[in-house]
Amino acid sequence: MAEPWEENHWIPGVLSQEQVRCLYKNGYLKGIGSEIDPSAFDLHITDKAYIVNKGTVKPDGRQYTTLLNDRTLFTPFRPDRDSTFELQPKRSYLFVLREALGLPVEAPFCGQATPKSSIGRLDVITRLIVSGMEEYDSFNLMKPGQQVHDMFVEVTPMTFPIQVKEGTSLNQLRLFYGKIEDAELKSDIARNSYLINNIHGDGSLSVDLSDTDVGGVDVAAFCADGASATDMSPIYVSEPIEEAKQTNPIPHWRFLNAENNRLTISKSDFYILRSKERITLPPGVAVYCRAMDETLGEMRIHYAGFVHPWFGLERPDNKIGTPLIFEVRGHDVDVNLTDGEKLARLTFYRMSENANKPPENGYNSQELLLSKFFNKFPSKLEKNMDGKVRPVAEILQ
Numbered sequence: 177m178a179e180p181w182e183e184n185h186w187i188p189g190v191l192s193q194e195q196v197r198c199l200y201k202n203g204y205l206k207g208i209g210s211e212i213d214p215s216a217f218d219l220h221i222t223d224k225a226y227i228v229n230k231g232t233v234k235p236d237g238r239q240y241t242t243l244l245n246d247r248t249l250f251t252p253f254r255p256d257r258d259s260t261f262e263l264q265p266k267r268s269y270l271f272v273l274r275e276a277l278g279l280p281v282e283a284p285f286c287g288q289a290t291p292k293s294s295i296g297r298l299d300v301i302t303r304l305i306v307s308g309m310e311e312y313d314s315f316n317l318m319k320p321g322q323q324v325h326d327m328f329v330e331v332t333p334m335t336f337p338i339q340v341k342e343g344t345s346l347n348q349l350r351l352f353y354g355k356i357e358d359a360e361l362k363s364d365i366a367r368n369s370y371l372i373n374n375i376h377g378d379g380s381l382s383v384d385l386s387d388t389d390v391g392g393v394d395v396a397a398f399c400a401d402g403a404s405a406t407d408m409s410p411i412y413v414s415e416p417i418e419e420a421k422q423t424n425p426i427p428h429w430r431f432l433n434a435e436n437n438r439l440t441i442s443k444s445d446f447y448i449l450r451s452k453e454r455i456t457l458p459p460g461v462a463v464y465c466r467a468m469d470e471t472l473g474e475m476r477i478h479y480a481g482f483v484h485p486w487f488g489l490e491r492p493d494n495k496i497g498t499p500l501i502f503e504v505r506g507h508d509v510d511v512n513l514t515d516g517e518k519l520a521r522l523t524f525y526r527m528s529e530n531a532n533k534p535p536e537n538g539y540n541s542q543e544l545l546l547s548k549f550f551n552k553f554p555s556k557l558e559k560n561m562d563g564k565v566r567p568v569a570e571i572l573q
Contacts, residue, residue, distance in 0.1 A: 179283070181353055188354030189528035190215045190462045196351060204283065206276040206324070211345065211415070214484040214531035215462035218292070218345035218415075219304070221271035221329060225261060226250035228268040232303075232330055240307040240328060244270075260339050262410050268332045270305075275349070277306065277315070277325040286352045288464065289313040290481050293539055295346050296503045297547035298411060299335040299400065299446045302347040304328075334505065335400045335446045336428070337410040344413055350462070350482055353528045361461065361524040370461060370524070372454040372497040379522045381465070381500060384452040385434035385515035388544050391557035393565060395431040397439060398448040398546060401564075411549050425550040430563035437515040447504040450544050452516060454497025456488040459530040463487075464523045465500060483522075485531040491541050498540060 180198050191199075193212045200208040211218040226244060233249055244250050253269060255261045263269055279285055289304035290296075290313065305328040306315040315325065329347055340346070352359055367379045375382050387394035408428060412421040432439060432447075441447060457463060463483035481500070488498035502519050538548060556568040 179280075181284075186353045186528050187526075188358040189352065189526040190359055191351040191353060192527055192529050192531045194532070195353075195528060199279075199351075204277075204279045206278050207274040209274075213348065213482075214459070214486060214534050215525075215527065216348040216350040216482050216484070217275075219289070219327065219329065219347050219349055220274040220343050220345050221340060222274050223255060223259070223342040224272040225253040225255075226270040227253045228270055228330070232268050232332075233270075235305045235307075235309050235312065237308065237310045239326075240305055241326060255341070260341055263331060263333050263338050263340065265333045265335060265337060268330060271329050271331065273327040273329055274343075276327055279325075284354055286354075286356050287315045288350045288352070288356065289347050290350075290464075291347050292345060293481060293501070294547045294549060295413070296481060297448060297501065297545075298338060298413075298549065299333070299503065299505065300338060300346070301330075301332040301334060303330045304347055304349065305330060336408065339410040339412045341414065343415075345415055346413070348482060350464075352525075356525075359525045359528075361526055367522075367524070370455060370457055370463075371522075372456065373452055375452055375516060376518060379524070380518045381451040381453050381502075381520040381522060382516045383502060383513060383519050384450050384499065385437060385439050385513070387433060388450075390431065390544065391553045391555055391565070392568075393431055393557045393559045394433060395544065395559075396434050396449075397432040398544070399430045399432050399442075399563070400446040401428050401430055413549055417548060422549060422551045425546055425553060426565060426567070428550075429546070431559050431565055432563055434515060439513045441504060441506045441511045441513055443506045443508055443510055445506050447502075447506075448544065448546060449502040449504060449519075450499040450542075451502065451520075452499070454488060454499050455483060455522075456497045457483060457485050458489070459485045459533070460527045461485060462525045462527055462531075464525065465520050466523070467520055484534070485527060486533050487540060492536065493541060495541075498542060501542065501545060 196212050199205045291302040303312040307326045309315045385396045387396050411423050465481045554567040557565045559565045
């Protein structure tokens with residue numbers, strides 16, 4: 177009997193929602209939920225968790241579960257009485273994931289993972305571990321004798337404490353039929369057709385340090401206020417979003433403006449910026465965004481990200497295209513960033529089949545936007561000299 181990818185004549189490329197559902201129905205993916213995006217699907221933590229004691233433990237090709245019994249490396253981590261895990265900044269944790277891979281040995285599939293956009297914007301590092309593989313955030317063709325591959329996520333909050341529960345999704349997995357490189361669109365057509373305001377013409381993204389309006393205040397970038405973050409209540413991460421538990425952003429972010437088209441990235445601070453280029457993706461194209469280099473001087477763009485088909489198309493406000501958000505962290509020394517500087521590069525991939533149009537979400541219409549786990553800024557704000565803002569209504573009281 178032919179496998180579904182053979183029977184349906186799938187072509188090399190990124191799997192769509194329907195193709196992922198097909199693998200699940202045929203038993204090749206375990207524990208998949210309903211949250212399937214046009215070119216990836218969410219991964220969900222279970223209540224089996226560990227504190228990482230001596231630094232993160234990279235996968236080395238062995239079954240990862242064999243390492244979890246070593247109490248010098250991992251200590252079991254129990255949730256609070258309300259089944260909540262509270263994760264502290266600059267400490268690493270490991271969660272067993274609900275999903276697992278049950279692909280047969282001969283199945284020609286590869287995978288690539290990133291943090292969800294909402295998680296990267298909280299300055300939380302996630303790394304997927306697939307048992308039996310040797311790298312983070314990816315898997316290649318299955319090894320003989322390993323029919324089921326358990327998966328884990330390593331989680332390190334950097335700025336904010338966060339709260340999660342069993343079923344919380346922190347990262348996503350994108351599946352490829354065939355080798356990843358076989359799906360790549362390498363011609364100039366993708367770069368020129370799907371990038372608006374394509375400044376450099378080489379598929380790279382540059383930073384936009386011009387001002388945009390947020391609550392009546394001009395702002396070019398958000399910077400996390402680390403002093404207040406250490407005293408704040410944990411950010412509650414849940415799906416669906418519980419509006420009553422969204423965090424007020426005002427105490428925890430400063431508004432920054434460029435001076436002479438330049439912005440200083442201070443060491444150890446975390447920033448939200450946006451790209452000058454705007455993206456419009458058709459249903460047959462997906463994108464992977466990665467830093468130009470692992471490090472740019474002493475500044476790290478450490479959150480790669482997926483861009484799904486349909487991104488930037490048919491915006492409710494009728495704007496053409498949508499910028500991408502950069503999550504930027506300074507390291508060791510201050511760095512002076514200039515408007516239009518390259519920060520990331522896009523890799524364009526062919527879909528194995530066209531993706532269905534997803535429901536509208538806030539990120540598709542974003543300009544400069546925080547994680548959805550923060551409340552929106554009020555419509556009328558005032559900024560003081562150090563970049564802190566407060567509502568005008570509060571000022572008048």
